[in-house]
Amino acid sequence: MSTQESWDGTASVLGTSAAKIAKQVRSREVSAVEVAETFLKHTESVNPGINAALRIDRAGALSAAEETDKKVAAGQEPGLLAGVPVGLKDIFVTKGLETTGGSEILKGWVPPYEGTPSQKFKDAGATVIAKLNMDEFAMGSSNENSAYGPCLNPWDLGRVPGGSSGGSAAAVSARMCAISLGTDTGGSIRQPAALCGVVGMKPTYGRVSRYGVIAFASSLDQVGPFGNNVADCALGLQAVAGYDAKDATSVNRPVDDYVSAATDASISLKGVRLGIPKEYFQSGSDPEVDATVKKSIDTMVNAGAQPVELSLPHTEYGVATYYLICTAEASSNLSRFDGVRFGYRHQSPKDLSDMYEKTREAGFGDEVKRRIVLGTFALSSGYYDAYYGRAQRVRTLVRQDFDKAFEQCDVIISPTSPSTAFKVGERTDDPLQMYLADVFTISCNLAGLPGMSQPCGLSADGLPIGLQMIAPAFEESRLFRYGAAFERLGAWTTQQPGILQGAGSRTAHSAKETM
Numbered sequence: 001m002s003t004q005e006s007w008d009g010t011a012s013v014l015g016t017s018a019a020k021i022a023k024q025v026r027s028r029e030v031s032a033v034e035v036a037e038t039f040l041k042h043t044e045s046v047n048p049g050i051n052a053a054l055r056i057d058r059a060g061a062l063s064a065a066e067e068t069d070k071k072v073a074a075g076q077e078p079g080l081l082a083g084v085p086v087g088l089k090d091i092f093v094t095k096g097l098e099t100t101g102g103s104e105i106l107k108g109w110v111p112p113y114e115g116t117p118s119q120k121f122k123d124a125g126a127t128v129i130a131k132l133n134m135d136e137f138a139m140g141s142s143n144e145n146s147a148y149g150p151c152l153n154p155w156d157l158g159r160v161p162g163g164s165s166g167g168s169a170a171a172v173s174a175r176m177c178a179i180s181l182g183t184d185t186g187g188s189i190r191q192p193a194a195l196c197g198v199v200g201m202k203p204t205y206g207r208v209s210r211y212g213v214i215a216f217a218s219s220l221d222q223v224g225p226f227g228n229n230v231a232d233c234a235l236g237l238q239a240v241a242g243y244d245a246k247d248a249t250s251v252n253r254p255v256d257d258y259v260s261a262a263t264d265a266s267i268s269l270k271g272v273r274l275g276i277p278k279e280y281f282q283s284g285s286d287p288e289v290d291a292t293v294k295k296s297i298d299t300m301v302n303a304g305a306q307p308v309e310l311s312l313p314h315t316e317y318g319v320a321t322y323y324l325i326c327t328a329e330a331s332s333n334l335s336r337f338d339g340v341r342f343g344y345r346h347q348s349p350k351d352l353s354d355m356y357e358k359t360r361e362a363g364f365g366d367e368v369k370r371r372i373v374l375g376t377f378a379l380s381s382g383y384y385d386a387y388y389g390r391a392q393r394v395r396t397l398v399r400q401d402f403d404k405a406f407e408q409c410d411v412i413i414s415p416t417s418p419s420t421a422f423k424v425g426e427r428t429d430d431p432l433q434m435y436l437a438d439v440f441t442i443s444c445n446l447a448g449l450p451g452m453s454q455p456c457g458l459s460a461d462g463l464p465i466g467l468q469m470i471a472p473a474f475e476e477s478r479l480f481r482y483g484a485a486f487e488r489l490g491a492w493t494t495q496q497p498g499i500l501q502g503a504g505s506r507t508a509h510s511a512k513e514t515m
Contacts, residue, residue, distance in 0.1 A: 079125025115212015194466020
């Protein structure tokens with residue numbers, strides 16, 4: 001990232017942290033409109049190369065920035081994210097702005113209301129730059145399932161950014177926005193964060209409202225932020241976390257001070273017990289990923305952390321359990337897209353049943369259809385107990401594994417993804433290989449725990465590698481404290497992705513973010 005600290009109105013400021021931008025807007029060193037214009041111009045310039053933004057809301061962004069500047073001029077509190085350019089995964093319902101969920105079936109749908117996560121961002125003074133690309137209905141690990149074309153990795157345009165929140169990770173990595181929001185059902189924040197070299201946080205289930213978030217798998221989905229550093233990620237979660245009576249799964253408990261947790265330089269890793277699950281360091285991972293994460297663990301141990309070897313014995317059942325639960329819940333949730341109430345409708349059906357069939361045939365992509373079929377079968381009469389019911393029982397065992405592990409350690413450490421970003425099209429014909437991209441992230445969702453991915457190095461060919469930390473429920477502050485402490489060790493080199501150099505190459509100058 002750029003070490004540029006002063007505002008000069010040029011593209012160099014795109015590397016400035018979100019916290020710094022908000023501070024400068026509040027102090028009137030720069031206007032929110034100037035910030036918005038700079039990011040809008042940059043986004044309009046780089047987006048054709050990566051397709052991270054499905055729609056850029058220039059008018060809305062400038063209007064919001066003007067309101068922030070008016071509050072600052074009047075001496076009013078402009079909000080935690082004053083003037084900070086943000087992006088929203090297109091799964092978030094936005095009043096008056098098309099929301100598609102990456103699907104053809106919702107093309108042209110303009111919601112009549114605002115969802116809670118996006119409203120909280122706006123209430124915090126953020127400037128929404130764009131709605132971001134995603135795998136259709138969040139079903140995918142590469143962002144190749146979008147009905148509006150794949151998103152590409154800013155580090156290498158021949159590779160995927162990960163998914164399903166690929167657009168959200170790529171947009172932050174390419175400096176199209178300072179913070180973005182995504183959703184994580186089985187790794188859809190953490191895996192793309194790892195592949196795009198940014199920080200991504202999946203909070204505890206129930207920590208952030210899902211009201212106004214198009215549902216994929218309701219017992220697994222959770223909203224979380226992306227940032228270019230741990231502190232910015234904490235800032236994003238601070239803005240959206242909290243109880244919401246509109247969401248029946250929202251948990252009514254106080255929100256910690258995540259920003260202080262991520263910015264307290266006195267916090268070290270001395271004495272921190274690092275849980276190293278043997279199941280996460282077995283054959284199957286890219287050796288380079290394995291080696292880089294182990295080197296990061298050694299760096300933390302040299303800083304005073306204590307490694308604790310442990311076992312999560314039901315890890316091997318995680319992928320099968322997840323894909324039974326998520327497909328079953330998707331089958332139920334997606335039944336609402338029938339051509340009757342909103343979205344696409346086939347124009348010349350023979351009867352009502354024919355309209356349902358043809359609407360869904362034309363409106364849904366292949367991966368969505370695959371998961372609906374699998375989920376419908378798992379819920380069907382005679383198979384419910386054998387599949388969905390049994391998967392839920394195994395889910396309990398996975399959660400119990402984590403409970404026992406946290407009796408021995410403070411955080412669990414693992415690779416985020418078993419590989420670096422793979423090539424576009426490499427796994428599209430092999431769904432099982434695609435599903436295995438989330439092998440290290442799925443169990444965290446099954447257990448409802450918070451997990452964070454952050455950069456820990458680059459591969460030999462210059463692709464980002466992510467390190468995952470998992471903590472007990474509602475201990476997001478723990479992840480921010482220890483993640484920031486690791487970040488301060490300077491154990492890796494953060495580079496700019498190739499797209500910022502005007503090409504799809506992976507080479508870039510080295511620089512570390514300063515707050």
